[in-house]
Amino acid sequence: MIVEIGHFALVLALAAALIQTVVPFWGARVGDAGLMGVGRSAALTQLALIGIAFAALVNAHLTSDFSVLNVAENSNSEMPAIYKISGVWGNHEGSMLLWVLILAIFGALVALFGRALPRALRADALAVQGLISFTFLAFILLTSNPFERLIPAPFEGRDLNPILQDPGLAIHPPLLYLGYVGFSIVYSFAAAALIEGRIDAAWARFVRPFTLVAWSFMTLGIAAGSFWAYYTLGWGGFWFWDPVENASLMPWLAGTAFLHSVAVMEKRDALKVWTIFLAILAFSLSLLGTFLVRSGVLTSVHAFANDPRRGVFILAILALFISGSFALFAWRAPMLKQGGLFAPISREGALVVNNLLLTTSCATVLFGTLYPLALEQLTGAKITVGAPFFNLTCGALLLTACFVAPFGFSLAWKRGDLLGVAQRLTFALILGAVTAAVGAAWLRGASVFAPLALGLAIFVIVGTLIEVVMRAWRPGLAPGAALKRARGLPLSFFGGALAHLGLGVTLLGLSGLGFGAETIATLHKGMPAQVGPYTVTLNGIGERLGPNYKEAVASVTVRSGGAAVAEIAPARRQFASREMTTTQAGLATLHFGQVYVSIGDPAPDGAVPARLYWKPLVTLIWFGAAAMALGGGLSLADRRLRFGAGVRAKAGARVRAQPAQ
Amino acid sequence: MTRRGRRLALIAAAFAVVGVAAGLSLYALSDSIVFFYTPSEVVQKAVAPGARLRIGGLVKTGSVVKSADQAVAFVLTDGAHDLKVAYQGMLPDLFREGQGVVAEGVLEPSGEMRAETILAKHDERYMPREVVEALKKQGRWQEREAVAKP
Numbered sequence: 042m043i044v045e046i047g048h049f050a051l052v053l054a055l056a057a058a059l060i061q062t063v064v065p066f067w068g069a070r071v072g073d074a075g076l077m078g079v080g081r082s083a084a085l086t087q088l089a090l091i092g093i094a095f096a097a098l099v100n101a102h103l104t105s106d107f108s109v110l111n112v113a114e115n116s117n118s119e120m121p122a123i124y125k126i127s128g129v130w131g132n133h134e135g136s137m138l139l140w141v142l143i144l145a146i147f148g149a150l151v152a153l154f155g156r157a158l159p160r161a162l163r164a165d166a167l168a169v170q171g172l173i174s175f176t177f178l179a180f181i182l183l184t185s186n187p188f189e190r191l192i193p194a195p196f197e198g199r200d201l202n203p204i205l206q207d208p209g210l211a212i213h214p215p216l217l218y219l220g221y222v223g224f225s226i227v228y229s230f231a232a233a234a235l236i237e238g239r240i241d242a243a244w245a246r247f248v249r250p251f252t253l254v255a256w257s258f259m260t261l262g263i264a265a266g267s268f269w270a271y272y273t274l275g276w277g278g279f280w281f282w283d284p285v286e287n288a289s290l291m292p293w294l295a296g297t298a299f300l301h302s303v304a305v306m307e308k309r310d311a312l313k314v315w316t317i318f319l320a321i322l323a324f325s326l327s328l329l330g331t332f333l334v335r336s337g338v339l340t341s342v343h344a345f346a347n348d349p350r351r352g353v354f355i356l357a358i359l360a361l362f363i364s365g366s367f368a369l370f371a372w373r374a375p376m377l378k379q380g381g382l383f384a385p386i387s388r389e390g391a392l393v394v395n396n397l398l399l400t401t402s403c404a405t406v407l408f409g410t411l412y413p414l415a416l417e418q419l420t421g422a423k424i425t426v427g428a429p430f431f432n433l434t435c436g437a438l439l440l441t442a443c444f445v446a447p448f449g450f451s452l453a454w455k456r457g458d459l460l461g462v463a464q465r466l467t468f469a470l471i472l473g474a475v476t477a478a479v480g481a482a483w484l485r486g487a488s489v490f491a492p493l494a495l496g497l498a499i500f501v502i503v504g505t506l507i508e509v510v511m512r513a514w515r516p517g518l519a520p521g522a523a524l525k526r527a528r529g530l531p532l533s534f535f536g537g538a539l540a541h542l543g544l545g546v547t548l549l550g551l552s553g554l555g556f557g558a559e560t561i562a563t564l565h566k567g568m569p570a571q572v573g574p575y576t577v578t579l580n581g582i583g584e585r586l587g588p589n590y591k592e593a594v595a596s597v598t599v600r601s602g603g604a605a606v607a608e609i610a611p612a613r614r615q616f617a618s619r620e621m622t623t624t625q626a627g628l629a630t631l632h633f634g635q636v637y638v639s640i641g642d643p644a645p646d647g648a649v650p651a652r653l654y655w656k657p658l659v660t661l662i663w664f665g666a667a668a669m670a671l672g673g674g675l676s677l678a679d680r681r682l683r684f685g686a687g688v689r690a691k692a693g694a695r696v697r698a699q700p701a702q
Numbered sequence: 703m704t705r706r707g708r709r710l711a712l713i714a715a716a717f718a719v720v721g722v723a724a725g726l727s728l729y730a731l732s733d734s735i736v737f738f739y740t741p742s743e744v745v746q747k748a749v750a751p752g753a754r755l756r757i758g759g760l761v762k763t764g765s766v767v768k769s770a771d772q773a774v775a776f777v778l779t780d781g782a783h784d785l786k787v788a789y790q791g792m793l794p795d796l797f798r799e800g801q802g803v804v805a806e807g808v809l810e811p812s813g814e815m816r817a818e819t820i821l822a823k824h825d826e827r828y829m830p831r832e833v834v835e836a837l838k839k840q841g842r843w844q845e846r847e848a849v850a851k852p
Binding site: 275382383384385393394397398401402404405408409412413422423424425426427428429430433434437438561563621622623624639641650651652 | 705708711712715716719720722723726727729730731733734735736737738739756771772790791792793795796806
């Protein structure tokens, strides 16, 4: 019964989405405030209905109602409750439901907190948001209904894929979806601005909070996913340039570019058309990612069981939103008023360089991801474009972007003094160059990337810190006065600084890759094996019973120069329900680095095949990403960006808010 | 600088970055793409030794030989032709005889493949697409397996 209520609520939500699309849009055209207001209530109704549907599905999973096909195929009564819940989005149907739920949450946020917005702009944005919601709800109801019944109901479910039975599944997809879908709001606002035919700094102020939320969550989501892959796949890698990873990286790159260009627009009323373009691009790439993941056109570790009907449907959605928005862009963008001027050497100029590098690196990722597909269609040849391609192209561009970052951060708006900035950054530059040289000497040319990344990381971190200090303190200023000045700086400045520091820290973690060690070894009880500066000794192998699996756990001691520094327990889990084995890596964190041990099936004589890795600084990759996201959060807390902070701006905006026609 | 001059500077910068990116891409493509073949295609195309390849097929039942130091040898088959593969290291969790896998590595002059990576399917409902197509080509693929709906 509850399941049917959920299904029914989803159908009603489709109707609400249709109302949200048509009525406010019509209202904005005829200038009827009442009709425009319908968008608000439709968005809230839609959230409530999708919330009911989602709760119904969670309930079916929690109570192991195997008469629901989705539960029977992806759940099992013996699974721990947390995996029963996360299993809701561990499959195609449920994850699409989570997708629309988050879409509805963002729509409701606009409805609730968008009072400061010009009424027509908000109505149009809600209408576009409603259209996105409508197409995806139709997609779910027509091709991927999570509430489909199974008669007769089986006695036991098929279980969730064991690889997914991990806290990573509870965290990674929701965070990533908050990011993907968050950019839908930005997209809707961009489309609304194009429909209205006007855009200004106030628009930038409205979308900036949403951008920061989406971008921060996306950063966290990608980082969580890469950490999950790192400890669960047993290869010690955290990024494989897999098409689906690329699909999340592309909108992140476009979104990062947008985040920077929207700042230019807000401060200087420039780069308007470009910013709108990026807003459309970021969400289009999110949609492209959805298509790549769901349609199965590309081989990927994330592949879901595919149904060709779904691929065609999503391709249609993709075509509608991408071609629709770019057509709107081509038609309306020339009418937008050009913004302010700035000198090439200025913060705006630096941000343009940032945007160029980020979008170009995004383009190389897009090319590398789609090239095999295009080639296969054209010539029939099947190829893979591997990590070396992406490391060289995207890597080189992003390292350049990292080099530019401290300059951009230190340059003044409008007209900057490059020489002065270079002088300020001299110390950081020298320190970076020296570190890179020391790193290169240490490695004796084994890798170019590692010392380069190391030096750049030091440059970014020190350069950013110098700028933070120099903003508040000038030589001769008393510490008390400097502190007072620092307190007067806007939070968004500190947010930006923290994000740049995070970038440096992530880069530092990446550079550690070149300084690590890896070996394949067969561990015998009591015989130490060397990996990097550490030795790893197997003490024995034990069996342990989990709630729905049986595992062989190795007890391993990590020693440094004879002294034990950590005990780890790499394991192999056997899941009876799917006859699958998963690997649980044993990790010991030592000074931001990690000793990583993953084991194979023990031989009858007790010898254990293992991969051993020493990964210096590796944890910094994720600490850095967390710092970036936190920086986004800090900027969000800035008073200027609070929802409704535009109220004063609105008074002025309303006068100008007459339809452009 | 005039507005026009500034715009020209911007366009020049954009072309420079895009040009560098395109150059890098072409350079990187020339030596980092890997072709995918089935064992039959390796024979038909007479692939030169030393080439870096991905080969997909089924692990022939009874062909897996494990020896010391985690060395593994097995035969990949698509029904029509076989290819010997040598690999050292840990096999993926889902590597089994009779299952579809993809081996990436270098073709030796002896006609054997020295694999550096072995990819197995992650889920019993999912198989690398290339393997599915290779098996379809050989008429050894039953649709029933692909869509495992009850």
